[in-house]
Amino acid sequence: MHPLLSLSVFWLLPLALTLEEDSPLNSVPRRSVPYNMVNAHQFHEKGVSNYSTMLLREDLDLLVLGAREAVYALDLKDISKKLASVKWEVTQQQKDECKNKGKDPEMECLNYIRILHKMEDDRMYVCGTNAFDPECDYMTYTDGKLTLQKKQDDGKGKCPFDPFQRYASIMADNNLYSATSMNFLGSEPVLMRSSPVSIRTEFKSSWLNEPSFVSMAQMPESDKSEEGDDDKVYLFFSETAVECDCYNKLVVSRVARVCKGDLGGQRTLQKKWTSFLKARLDCPVLDSQLPYVIQDTYLWCDPQQHWKECLFYAIFTPQADTSDLSAVCAYRVSDISRVFAEGKYKTPVPVETSFVKWVMYSGDVPVPRPGACINNEARKAGITQTLDLPDRTLQFIKDKPLMDQAIQPIDNKPLLVRRGSAFTRIIVNEVQAADGNKYNVMFIGTEEGTILKAVNYDGEMFIIEEMRLFQLPEEIKSLKSSNVTGQIYAGSDYGAAQIPLASCHRSSSCMDCVLARDPYCGWDKVDKKCIAISDSQRELIQSVKEGNASICPAADPVKPIDQSIWTGGNMKLSCPAPSNLAKITWERDNQPLNPSARLQLLQDGLLILNASDSDGGRYRCKSVEHSKTEEYTTTVAEYQVSITSDKDRQILFPEAQKDGPSVAGLQAVVALLVVALLILLAWNFYKGHIPLPWNCVKKNSEQSQESHEERGLNSNVTYQEAPRPVPAEDKPLVSGRDSSSNNNHTGGAAEFSAAGEETVNLPSLQYIDDESEI
Structure with missing residues (x-):
């Protein structure tokens, strides 16, 4: 490498690091709200998991929640209140059959509720995986009770077999549109409409190639259509790209659409979609070599605008672990519709090698357009269906x-x-701010x-802000919002949680409220608090685009807090940062404080x-935060620290209280304990459990005399441990040195061995067989 080139690399390295630190990719939430500060309403029932299917019944003030082998009706205003529930469990026979097919009986061979939709007659259509044999039923909520009607309906093609496989469904005009797998192995993906005429996609890789379904939505494109168009159903999914010339499988994001009035073909494509078209969906993230993969979508429409102004918000994640x-x-829905209505097609072309190459079709396009x-144009030609x-x-x-053109954001x-x-997961809510403009706020689950x-x-x-809904890291698997209650509802494997759209109370000052730039919130000058725009x-006072806090x-x-510390002691002065974007600075006696080994700056304070x-004085903690307009500084805390020297230190011991009911009670208790101890000792002396002192002196003198006599024996005495006798039942136990010749008692007499060596057994406990010996 050239010396100048290498030098320039080292010179640019700090700049690159600086750019990386300031990159919006590293943007952090202005406020991080821990689990114990969110105050979310939660619902969880012991032994039940996978609360991932939700249906808002705002007409009944209910959140209908589908879980594993159970459906719950919860209070929409407070989901911690369970109003009704119904179990839908698999039978032992179904579980055994599922197990025999190689599935886990405790995880997979259960009934996971996957479909929950409202019917036009106010009933609900519910489907479950049912131990890898999907089934559907109708459910009602009347008189505060959930009831399954036991009208079992085949769920194949409507509900997935595998409870952990991605799927999508909607109910449109009382017809169920579903995207899932048709078979047990999951090898036959299908986009299907169940009624009035069952119609589905072809089992061809050019239609669906190892897809992972994400979501579905309907668009009223017949509304005010000059061409007499039909309503559409859109499907978002990812799949292995058939058009890619690459060695490894490449996953791409797709959007497909069908016409709601499609009845299939007469001879070709019988009971198959004649309007199924799909296109690639791009979300360019930096200069990524691999396309990002779609995970969820949300359709947002302004009710006062034409459907062409509707937007699809979609979230994407990388398909490689490198990012x-x-x-x-x-x-824009209009951009998606234009690609399908006017775009070019791709066509497969065989090449000399074994694979098929997809290129843009440049030939004649049949009429009517495929x-x-x-x-109206088709109807004029006599084609009415x-x-x-x-x-x-x-x-x-x-x-x-497959369309040739990719759809760009x-x-x-x-x-x-x-x-x-x-x-x-993602949902979007529109709110009108104090400036009169409307803003789309995104709520994104992680x-x-x-x-x-x-x-x-x-x-x-x-x-x-970023809010933690569950105590443990639990993936957000469903998100719903209600403008009626102003609440967000989230589901995970562990349970469901509910939080408000607006949480203005977390801002304690005008500057904090304005710098939060939350379109839901503003500062009330009269009440001196941050409140929701809709409540006032x-x-x-609000400045969402610029965060201009100078209007506050x-x-x-801030009132200073008096603190004192002994010489040589340690102290922490607390100063929590009001936001993640703020930088904390300290002053002492109006001079910037330089940190040292004895003055250490912490994330939430200063340690002395x-x-x-020399450490005494006025300490002031300041928060410095940048907004789009300028830099704002505010005092968070102030302390007056005084140092007390050793000569002024007086250790005062508190004098014992002599009067009062507590002391008298303690004295009475002590007196009772002493009396009880004396009685216990007297009883033990009387029973002989504890020998009297003079008896102990007499016994010691006797033992001393006996020890002198034993020393006069032959020096060749061998001491052996006396064998422990087997206890006799109900015989008194005595201690002594019995010298009688009763051979039935082991231990008192001297024994002589066959070698003539005298053996003396040590005194031991003896059991008396005869009462006359006492």
Whole structure:
């Protein structure tokens, strides 16, 4: 390497690190709210898991929650209140059959509720995996009770077999549209409409190639349509790309759509979709070589705008482990519709090698246009339904369902890119701020059980806060929001949680409220608190686009707290940062404080070690936070620290209280204990359990005399341990040195061995067989 080149690399390295630190990819939430501060309503029932299917019944004030082998009706305002529940368990026979097919009986061979939809007659349609044999039923809620009608309906093609396989479904005009697998092995993916005429996709890799289904939505495209178009159903999924010329499998994101009035073809594509078209969905994240994979979508529409102004918000995660970025991209429905209505097709072309190459189709396109819905132009040609479509059009769409053009997001870039825990679910809520503008606030669930609250202000990514909903990291598997209650509902394997859309009370000052840049919240100058915009009739202080806190009135001065410390002692001065974006600085006697070995700066305060006289003074903790307009400084805490020397130290011992009911009671207790001890000792002396002192002196003198006599014996005495006698039942036990010749007693007399060596047994406990010996 050239010396100048190497030098330039080292010179640019600090700049690159600085850019990396300031990168929006490292953007952190302004506020991180721990689990114990969220105050979420939670629901969990012991022994039940996988609360991942939700249905909002705002007409009944219910959140219907589907879990493993159970469905719950919860109070929409407080989901910790269970109003009703119904069990839907598999039989032992079903579990055994599932086990015999090689599935886990305790995990897979159960009934996971996967489908919950409202019918037009107010009933609910519910489906479960049912031990790898999916089944559906109708459910009602009447008189505070959930009831399954036991009208078992075959769930194949409606509900997945595998409880851990991705799927999607919607109920449109009382017809169920579902995307799942048709068979036990999961090898036959299908997009299906169950009624009135059952219709599905072809089992061809060019239609669906190892897909992972994400979500579905319907669009009223017939509304005010000049072409007499039909309504559409959109499907979002990812799949292995058939058009990729690569050695390894490449996963791409897709959006497909079908026409609601599709009845299939007459001869070709009988009971198959004649309007199935799909296109690649791009979300360009930096210069990633591999496309990011779609995980969830949310359809947002302004009820006062035309359907073409609707937006699809989608979250993406990398398909390789080399990156920890997640992204949110937004797509206009009009852009998606235009690609299907006017775009070019891709066609498979055989090449000399064994694989098939997909290229843009440049030949003639049949009329009516393949994949198009029946419109006014087709009706003029006598084609009033898909059964009238010519075979040439049907064969074209059967072979070429893939569009050539990829769909790009708004402004060709993501709304939000963040490094950290992967995104899993997203919902979007519109709110009108104090400036009169409407903003779309994104609530994003993550793998760690947190929810991000984020807004994109004219291209600026801003995360207002991150809230932890569950005590342990639990992946967010479902998200719903209700404008009726102003609440968000989240489901995970562990349970369900409920939090409000607006949480303004977390801001304690005007500056904190404005710098939060939350379009839901503003500062009330009269009540002097941060409140929700919707809860106030007065004009509130708010600056969401710029975070201009200079419009706030002057804050009340912070009252200093007196603190004292001994010479050589340690002390911590607390100062929690008001936000993650704020930088804490300290002053002592109005001069910047330089940290040292004895003055250590902590994340939440200042630590004074081995204090000396020079450490006394006025300490002030300040928060410095940048917004889009300028830098704002506010005093968080102030302390007046005084140092007490050793000569002034007086250790005062508190004098014992002599009077009062507590002392008298203690004296009475002590007296009773002494009397009880004396009685216990007297009783033990009387019974002989404890020998009297003079008896102990007499006994010691006798033992001394006996020891002198024993020393006069032959010096060749061998002492052996006396064998322990077997205790006799109900015989008195005595201690002594019996010298009688009673050979039945082991231990008192001397024994002589066969060798003539005298053996003396030590005194031992003896059992008396005859009462006359006492």
